[in-house]
Amino acid sequence: MTLREARCAYSVCVAELVLYAVSQGYEAALDEGTERLTAKDTMSDHMKGSLHHAGLAQDLLLYLKGVYLTKSEDYAFLGRFWKELGVKKGLHLTWGGDFAKPDGNHFSLSWNGFK
Numbered sequence: 266m267t268l269r270e271a272r273c274a275y276s277v278c279v280a281e282l283v284l285y286a287v288s289q290g291y292e293a294a295l296d297e298g299t300e301r302l303t304a305k306d307t308m309s310d311h312m313k314g315s316l317h318h319a320g321l322a323q324d325l326l327l328y329l330k331g332v333y334l335t336k337s338e339d340y341a342f343l344g345r346f347w348k349e350l351g352v353k354k355g356l357h358l359t360w361g362g363d364f365a366k367p368d369g370n371h372f373s374l375s376w377n378g379f380k
Contacts, residue, residue: 337369
């Protein structure tokens with residue numbers, strides 16, 4: 266799969282994730298999406314090799330009754346949906362809540378050896 270193909274497939278999945286969150290009574294906002302490093306701008310708050318740089322990772326801000334949810338477990342229902350969506354579409358979608366240091370609002374597509 267080319268990067269273009271991966272980014273297009275990933276974008277559709279993110280749209281489905283947001284619509285699912287909204288259908289469950291939450292508000293959802295995108296944050297920390299594509300972050301391209303260039304020769305002029307080498308700064309990033311993401312680790313080297315982050316899928317954010319490739320446009321294959323997205324942080325999602327989730328709100329319930331106007332309150333921003335910050336705990337990884339608050340995003341567990343979305344993590345399950347995300348991984349099931351990946352299976353359904355034949356993609357390796359990963360949820361940050363499964364990381365050694367949980368990052369519950371992180372949703373990504375593994376690609377080219379990066380998770």
